[in-house]
């Protein structure tokens with residue numbers, strides 16, 4: 001079976017953007033691929049994290065994976081920091097990357113813009129992401145559109161290593177959904193929905209209670225028009241709400257346009273809120289059960305055990321090819 005790897009940072013509460021752009025695809029792919037899904041805690045510390053919150057969020061993200069439908073008997077679910085070769089291979093790839101290519105990363109530019117001091121980890125994090133993927137020779141990486149550029153860098157680094165040291169790494173392909181690859185912020189149709197946005201009204205968290213979801217959607221920015229029409233260039237906010245509706249209610253964009261023709265935004269937003277609430281209700285129920293059972297610790301332990309052999313083997317081979325003296 002082709003191999004899939006992806007990860008999510010425990011850098012805040014997971015949003016509907018993370019779900020539609022990434023997790024929904026994880027659930028589908030586990031049926032046809034060998035899947036490895038990580039909570040990328042080493043990535044989360046590229047911006048300051050409060051220790052207790054990091055621990056709690058790491059557990060929460062893993063539990064949300066399971067609540068969303070990832071089956072630990074089909075896919076390996078683990079925490080990145082539980083498998084030490086990630087950090088070590090990350091360093092090896094950092095030495096292969098060029099400053100210029102890291103400076104071009106738009107996520108780095110976005111996250112560092114306007115800040116007085118920016119951590120070096122934020123700058124080099126795409127090389128750690130490359131190591132995460134290449135450690136397992138993943139064929140496919142399901143991500144949202146925002147990660148496309150990092151995946152390109154991963155491909156470049158794999159090719160660079162293969163050229164210098166001989167063919168070893170699989171050059172991975174991105175797997176990006178056609179609709180919903182970039183869910184936008186509720187208060188600004190030009191910015192992606194992001195879990196670390198300081199304004200909670202900008203995102204729908206997967207664990208938001210129903211009334212909070214209703215309030216956030218009723219207050220979501222639209223435009224001065226009345227038409228529910230999919231036109232991302234001219235109506236970015238309404239188009240974004242339509243994408244969310246399409247995913248949560250399993251309707252096409254055309255069906256949504258037809259249903260709300262001539263009705264303005266009121267009825268549309270009301271139905272959208274109910275569709276999101278119904279979509280998240282079973283996930284939230286299952287999440288509460290998983291957290292109270294404590295089973296997530298066993299799932300993470302088993303996941304790390306499953307992947308460790310491959311990770312150590314790859315790291316050893318990469319070090320050997322690069323000329324490290326290996327312990328005998």
Ligand code: AQP
Nearest residue numbers: 009011017018021022143144181182183193194195196
């Ligand atoms: N708005 C989005 N629409 C579609 N997909 C999205 N993803 C993130 N935001 C959206 C996808 O979710 C996965 C996890 O991403 P991540 O946690 O590694 O970091 P990120 O891409 O930077 O996501 P966030 O939510 O914006 O986190 P913060 O705020 O911490 O940086 C990825 O596959 C991503 O594409």
